[in-house]
Amino acid sequence: MVKLTIPEEEYMNPGHVACQGCGATIAMRYLLKGLGEKTIVSIPACCWAVIPGVFPYRTLDVPLLYTAFETTGASISGIRAALDMLGDTETTVVGFAGDGGTADIGLQSLSGAVERGEDVIYVMYDNEAYMNTGIQRSSSTPLGAWTTTTPGGSKKEWKKRPKKSVIEIMIAHDIPYAATLTVAYPEDFIKKVRRAKEVKGPKFLQVLSPCPTGWKSDPAKTVELARLAVQSRVFPLYEFDHGKYRISMKPKQVPVREYLKPQGRFRHLTDEEIEEIQRNTDERWEILLAKEKFTNELYR
Amino acid sequence: MVKKVITGNAASANGARLSRPKVIAAYPITPQTSIIEKLAMMVSNGELDAKFIKVESEHSAMAACIAAENTGVRTYTASSSHGLALMHELLMWAVGARLPIVMTDVNRAMGPPWSIWADQQDSIAQRDTGWMQFYVASNQEALDTIIQAYKVAETVNLPAMSIEDAFILSHTMEAVEIPDQESVDLFLPPYEPKFRLKPGEPMGFGSLVMPEGYMEFRYKISEAMDKARDVIRKVGKEFGETFGREYGLVEEYRTEDAEVVLVIAGTVASTAMEVVDMMREEGKKAGVLRIRSFRPFPYEEVRRVAEQASFIGVFDRSYTGGFGGAIGSEVKAALYNSSDRPPVKNYIAGLGGRDITPDILRKIFEDMFASVKGDMKEVEWVGLKDGSGRW
Amino acid sequence: MSYLDEIPITPIADKSSIANRTGTWRTFRPVIDYEKCTRCMICWKFCPDAAIRLEDGSNYAATSDRIKQMIDKAPVIDYDHCKGCGICANECPVDAIQMVKEE
Numbered sequence: 001m002v003k004l005t006i007p008e009e010e011y012m013n014p015g016h017v018a019c020q021g022c023g024a025t026i027a028m029r030y031l032l033k034g035l036g037e038k039t040i041v042s043i044p045a046c047c048w049a050v051i052p053g054v055f056p057y058r059t060l061d062v063p064l065l066y067t068a069f070e071t072t073g074a075s076i077s078g079i080r081a082a083l084d085m086l087g088d089t090e091t092t093v094v095g096f097a098g099d100g101g102t103a104d105i106g107l108q109s110l111s112g113a114v115e116r117g118e119d120v121i122y123v124m125y126d127n128e129a130y131m132n133t134g135i136q137r138s139s140s141t142p143l144g145a146w147t148t149t150t151p152g153g154s155k156k157e158w159k160k161r162p163k164k165s166v167i168e169i170m171i172a173h174d175i176p177y178a179a180t181l182t183v184a185y186p187e188d189f190i191k192k193v194r195r196a197k198e199v200k201g202p203k204f205l206q207v208l209s210p211c212p213t214g215w216k217s218d219p220a221k222t223v224e225l226a227r228l229a230v231q232s233r234v235f236p237l238y239e240f241d242h243g244k245y246r247i248s249m250k251p252k253q254v255p256v257r258e259y260l261k262p263q264g265r266f267r268h269l270t271d272e273e274i275e276e277i278q279r280n281t282d283e284r285w286e287i288l289l290a291k292e293k294f295t296n297e298l299y300r
Numbered sequence: 301m302v303k304k305v306i307t308g309n310a311a312s313a314n315g316a317r318l319s320r321p322k323v324i325a326a327y328p329i330t331p332q333t334s335i336i337e338k339l340a341m342m343v344s345n346g347e348l349d350a351k352f353i354k355v356e357s358e359h360s361a362m363a364a365c366i367a368a369e370n371t372g373v374r375t376y377t378a379s380s381s382h383g384l385a386l387m388h389e390l391l392m393w394a395v396g397a398r399l400p401i402v403m404t405d406v407n408r409a410m411g412p413p414w415s416i417w418a419d420q421q422d423s424i425a426q427r428d429t430g431w432m433q434f435y436v437a438s439n440q441e442a443l444d445t446i447i448q449a450y451k452v453a454e455t456v457n458l459p460a461m462s463i464e465d466a467f468i469l470s471h472t473m474e475a476v477e478i479p480d481q482e483s484v485d486l487f488l489p490p491y492e493p494k495f496r497l498k499p500g501e502p503m504g505f506g507s508l509v510m511p512e513g514y515m516e517f518r519y520k521i522s523e524a525m526d527k528a529r530d531v532i533r534k535v536g537k538e539f540g541e542t543f544g545r546e547y548g549l550v551e552e553y554r555t556e557d558a559e560v561v562l563v564i565a566g567t568v569a570s571t572a573m574e575v576v577d578m579m580r581e582e583g584k585k586a587g588v589l590r591i592r593s594f595r596p597f598p599y600e601e602v603r604r605v606a607e608q609a610s611f612i613g614v615f616d617r618s619y620t621g622g623f624g625g626a627i628g629s630e631v632k633a634a635l636y637n638s639s640d641r642p643p644v645k646n647y648i649a650g651l652g653g654r655d656i657t658p659d660i661l662r663k664i665f666e667d668m669f670a671s672v673k674g675d676m677k678e679v680e681w682v683g684l685k686d687g688s689g690r691w
Numbered sequence: 692m693s694y695l696d697e698i699p700i701t702p703i704a705d706k707s708s709i710a711n712r713t714g715t716w717r718t719f720r721p722v723i724d725y726e727k728c729t730r731c732m733i734c735w736k737f738c739p740d741a742a743i744r745l746e747d748g749s750n751y752a753a754t755s756d757r758i759k760q761m762i763d764k765a766p767v768i769d770y771d772h773c774k775g776c777g778i779c780a781n782e783c784p785v786d787a788i789q790m791v792k793e794e
């Protein structure tokens with residue numbers, strides 16, 4: 001007897017060409033464990049377009065459609081429509097796109113798909129930059145981070161703007177289900193994936209996927225960093241389920257410094273800057289708590 | 301079969317309906333809008349069993365069609381001008397993915413200046429994508445071509461566009477025979493994809509290929525484009541046998557004994573044919589070679605007609621920055637190695653919807669009769685208000 | 692049959708990546724000390740390469756007989772594919788995994 005807390009069945013094979021310690025592969029592994037075999041995945045240009053390897057190799061045990069960069073929202077709409085017309089309403093259609101392909105170039109297509117109410121799941125695996133093309137900044141890159149297009153230099157041109165919140169944009173579209181997930185909490189991850197699968201309509205999942213290459217961190221610490229992101233409240237885990245916010249865990253708070261320290265991309269931050277990040281984090285956490293409180297009161 | 305007086309857009313919408321696409325993804329742009337409006341109504345009334353995805357841009361329209369077609373269903377879309385230009389990335393994708401999507405392009409000028417009227421710039425700008433391209437010259441042909449395009453596309457696994465002139469066809473009413481569904485079903489059976497996304501069959505469609513492996517995929521596309529010529533002829537002949545109207549890669553009008561032949565695509569060709577009749581009555585041996593299939597390029601027909609004639613004029617309704625127009629360049633390229641090739645003059649006209657009157661066409665034919673190789677302008681813009689009074 | 696004849700008309704990938712032995716990427720290899728292993732399966736859970744398999748536990752030691760009795764599977768590293776990222780060693784709650792330099 002072995003009691004596993006997540007499904008045993010694997011739908012992702014080893015032998016893929018992701019970097020050592022890649023958070024995005026853990027994300028895909030859990031996603032497919034949660035969704036099962038009757039799934040079709042649509043992947044735009046991003047790390048995951050390369051991770052399965054070169055033709056004729058594939059790493060997933062489910063069908064995969066590679067698409068152009070900005071088209072994930074439209075592609076999953078197309079697959080869903082075709083399956084419905086073929087009489088298949090059982091197979092789950094999921095788009096799996098990076099933060100660049102979602103928050104920036106893919107935002108229009110995503111917005112279109114969810115506004116139309118398509119019965120699809122969209123997963124944004126968030127490694128917080130354009131990692132596949134060499135660590136350029138995206139609108140999902142956090143404030144103060146080094147990237148190759150915010151390289152600091154004598155003018156201190158680090159990422160100047162805070163991280164764009166795609167999940168809040170999705171919530172503003174009034175979709176039935178949205179959630180944040182990360183690879184350090186597999187049970188929470190799979191629970192949310194299963195919830196997404198059972199809800200009808202557009203579902204959005206944002207997965208914080210640490211990238212040792214782009215975050216300049218130790219590959220061995222990928223899961224630990226994801227955990228610290230949640231514990232420091234920089235990346236709170238929560239759900240938006242039919243109008244109500246539900247915070248998944250309220251861990252004992254860890255100072256943001258603990259989360260930032262192991263990442264080379266934040267190495268240049270001064271104490272003042274770290275304090276500002278701490279303040280912003282605390283403020284956003286308070287806002288999230290307030291949202292949880294009032295949305296639950298509203299729908300009582 | 302029912303005969304109705306309808307616009308080119310209505311004809312295209314009916315051609316699409318009769319072809320039974322299961323997924324339509326489209327975004328409005330003048331002057332394509334009435335195609336998708338009619339299709340939306342057909343879907344809403346249950347006349348057409350399909351999902352109409354009201355996408356938020358043309359780029360997404362083609363992306364949705366690609367994904368749906370890859371999942372194994374027949375798809376349709378339509379666009380024009382800037383919308384077609386916005387699709388460009390994905391027009392290329394559809395070809396590499398070898399998906400037999402069919403669309404209508406309503407030939408419309410590109411801005412600036414903003415123009416909603418007919419010219420060929422938009423479709424000509426997509427000639428490098430690998431799509432098959434058919435220029436229609438009547439509303440009947442618009443309807444007929446869409447049905448044939450699906451059959452050809454699904455045989456060679458290349459997407460195809462049916463191109464109709466903005467307003468001249470799209471919004472002008474002509475008598476059209478609308479075939480009945482049963483006859484079309486016999487001619488065009490349900491789509492059977494050669495490959496598709498299928499749950500339970502884990503495969504990746506469109507993965508990365510290294511330099512050592514890429515070229516052969518593109519070669520296969522060129523093979524398909526070459527094979528398409530015979531397929532288009534065969535399907536066009538079969539269409540004639542079934543519906544009474546036969547089509548080929550080109551339409552030849554009085555070219556057998558013509559001294560001068562005007563090579564021309566689109567509705568203007570039909571005006572040119574009227575002018576040919578007038579000139580013939582005056583004893584002048586003019587002819588028209590209407591290019592119907594521009595991709596694949598009908599080099600065999602062009603060579604055969606050119607070898608019989610003494611002078612070729614090529615009409616381009618676009619400007620592409622090259623040495624001469626697009627159709628002009630392709631005609632010359634086809635003729636270059638022919639042992640018996642007449643002089644070729646390129647005429648650029650009708651941009652932004654400027655009307656090509658019989659009078660202007662007559663002057664073009666006169667110019668062709670008068671031109672002598674070596675002493676002629678190789679490329680001439682026709683109808684320019686340059687004060688010269690030439691046209 | 693030439694490459695041109697073999698390939699489909701569009702790249703359709705259907706061979707499992709398991710044929711690609713990414714184990715050659717390693718600088719350090721994880722080594723499980725089964726005497727310490729509590730068979731919690733945390734290492735298996737977090738592996739980004741799915742390079743830890745659950746195998747018949749009777750062939751492996753465990754930290755106690757009781758554990759060995761209760762849980763009949765043991766985590767086994769797939770050295771053909773393990774890239775040596777070290778996540779398993781970092782996450783193991785009883786420090787049963789050491790990263791050892793490859794020769």
